Amino acid sequence: MLDDERSVDDKREYSAPRDPVGVVQSANETQVDFESQAYRELIGRSVLNKGNNVRLKRAIEKARKGEPVYVAYIGGSITQGAGAVPIHLQCYAYRSYEQFKNRYAPLDGSSINLIKAGVGGTPSELGIIRYDRDVLRDGQVQPDILIIEFAVNDADDETKGNCYESLVIKALAADNKPAVILLFSVFENDWNLQDRLAPIGWHYDLPMVSMKDALVEQFQKTPAEGNVITKEQFFHDIYHPTNMGHRIMADVLSHLFDVTDHSALDQVEQCDDQTPLIGSDFVNVKLLDRKNIEHIARIEVGAFQHTDTELQMAEMHDHDYGTPLFPHNWMYSREDTQERNRFTLHLNCKRLILIFKDSGSDEFGTANIRVDDEHIKQADPHQVNWTHCHAILLINENEVSEHKIEIEMAEGYEDKKFTILGFGYVD
Template sequence: MEGPKAPRDPEKMRPYFYILKDKEIFGSKQEDGTGIQFVYESDGRLINSAQIAGNITDQEELALLENVEGFRKLVHSIGISVELDDPRESVEFVFQMYGKKDLYGGGTNLKTKLPGDGMERKIDLSDYTWTEDDDIPGQIKFIFQTPELLGKASVRLYLNDGYDAPKETAEEKIDIRSEEYREMIQRSLMNFGNTCRIQRVIEKARDGKEVTLAYIGGSITQGAGAIPIHTKCYAYQSCQLFQKRFAAQDNVRLIKAGVGGTPSELGMIRFDRDVLRGEEQPDLVVIEFAVNDEGDETKGDCYESLVRKVLNLPWKPAVVLLFSVFANDWNLQERLKPVGYCYDLPMVSIRDAVSPQFQMPKGQGRVLTKNQFFYDMFHPNNMGHTIMADCLQYLFEQCDLRNQCGGETLERQMKAEERLKECMSEPPAIGKSFETVRLLDRKDRYRGAEIDEGGFTAVDRELQSVEMDAELTPVPQFPYNWMYDGTNSDKNYFEMTITCRSLLLVFKDSGEIYTGKAEISVDGGYCMTADPHINNWLHCNAVILFQEEESKKHIVRITIPEEDRNKQFTILGFGYVQ
């Protein structure tokens, strides 16, 4: 009996590099009963993935990843492997190219179905007929037939003739008990600050009283990159560490209020709704916007306004400033840390912790690689989220040690509050223009505003949704909105007469072709054009319409231009300062 014969022309082993290497994936449940994990590769993410996971430094090859034309020139085939707890389960892999005209519907989809046994399957790019609308590599989707399964995935790109890739290098196991790991965590403590409020929270937890820890920020606080997002994110892990170390019983509650792609310009507007929720009184609030605030129009005024808003709450919660980091070692802590120093707040820098050791040679102080910390160029993976939680816990434990050594007397508490009160009465580090900002939408009205909805009579249900607290089910953002749905072209306006000194508009961004622009005027003069396609993906966008010293009456009119009257535009809400 003869065994199977090798093919006559076996494919040669092509050079390759990883864009995903042993990354955790999780099938978040969809309405159709399947599960899905998105891995976004647009906006420079694919290039960064090649640099971090594939060690690619060749600038020509990296440049080819910017668009579909270059991608096809560089890449011969794609190798994908998925390992699930149950290898009998299957996953569909889709690499979606975005279109020039139709972002989500115009590009080619590279697909294959593979079992969860860890074996690699390949997609040959020459097997596809590519569309004329192909623009850029967009997103990877892992579609699970059974939702809420955990797994690991690797994706590598095999290269066409004439291109090369560096040899794959093995990564050392991360030793979280090592002295190097402890030193890395200790570097995160940028400013110890006035810790009396944190010490009170710790004592309250020890006494068995209910303690609430709140975390507000962008997508990292939402949990992006953590698999699964609700229990592996840094906020959940931080809350659990606090519970384990300080609580007398199960008396520590979590409020998680992170919204992807949004700065403190939006965070200050939604703080009351997403954190306080009408009746909540969080004992400690962690504020994380250090990688989201580049687009903040006020360059820090909104951030400081949010910090002051929290510090001024009558029950005196503790405030911690957390500075996360991107894969290019960038954040805005240099801009924002003067706010922390101004009020002598504890500040924790993830950049200070991890970035220096990324540059260290293996065996000479390096704890982990960027591939072991980051899920993509913007977000940490499970290990990254764990490190963030450990950095926060180090702060809390050092506060506890200081209290045990010095003892927190009533006199010390009073002096600490007196110092903070003095700081709050002095000029701000950057600004406090929006300290009293409030949300106005269909639900939360304002007596000083009269609204003529015009053609904005519909309610948009296709909204950015995020996982709040420890829940896995996403919650729609700004559900009490005003939408122009394209059917009331004879009333293509929304008008509001409002008495206030500052006003922000929150509108819906979208990559869908059926959304259009809106022109905004204030008191009859042109203010701006709100274009959902500038950012071109589904999220909430806050912009300042006017900012003045004194409160007075203004007329704000939002009009759909003639060319977009058959399209949609959604006003999610407003932020106003009386």
């Protein structure tokens, strides 16, 4: 659906939600008139697709009845809250959750629950592996609404959208039939991967909102021509929003909720068993780490005996503190001089993703990776040069077979460290 083809419901005027009690507005938020017609039009432009509304309307009705509703967010650093201060209260995820709660839930809104699973510097290739653990909480939670935000993180996705679509399919197929919303954030240079990812949303008729559609054109205008917010006001740095930017992202989602709430109920619910547009090869991916490997695979850890505790941290949910990611890991250290240096994994699978630690420390070095006795890749922890989780695809086949994966330090790096955070496998 193109912009000029949106329905009357899509063009419903934005009504600014009340801010959660106790959240302090940043000074630059006073420079934008959030009640103006121009701001309403900016927010209205964000609706890329209203989508099939059955699931989202069902979640809103649950909220109104006071039934438990879980609103979940998964994505990269913007979903984690980068650029927002304080990160746990001013990030778009928390603010849109608060707006949803204030608008639709009765009484104190305690029936509305937040799941925030944004991790900086990570693509959907890692998000699909984290989904069971960080969103579903290993089967303890079923989100009623899921917002997926990887539009500025998937440039290096080796599967070119297959992991992204696999995540969409996995979420849509849940027994409780959650509403899945695609959120397309944008960088300061006006770039995102909307052209690659939005067709997946069209394919499944998902609600989609685009910061690119809302912002980029008006960035080029003067106030007299229709500029509402400048790049300097919206962006904290070249990647992440300011507090005001996060507010606008939250307002965009609230507008989608409002448009949906005031639209007639679609007569047929969206189909979640369509032929994939790009692929569904990673729908059933599972996390393999030190915690569960004994029940799944056979390993010889060699000198990868240590557990790395200096890990990437992320403020999950509404926490004001960071949670260490992938703590059940294997770290190589030359201290184990009596041990064989090589880490060997024997696993029945058809697809395998390695998760290793990127680091800015010169204590870490490059490792060689062999699959079935063939050298296939090197894993360089200084490729990005800051401490975070890096996913690379090792095996991508159509049939399950037994594979041997060997990881050892590359020549000249034997005195360095290397951390295997875990694996994502499909069997």
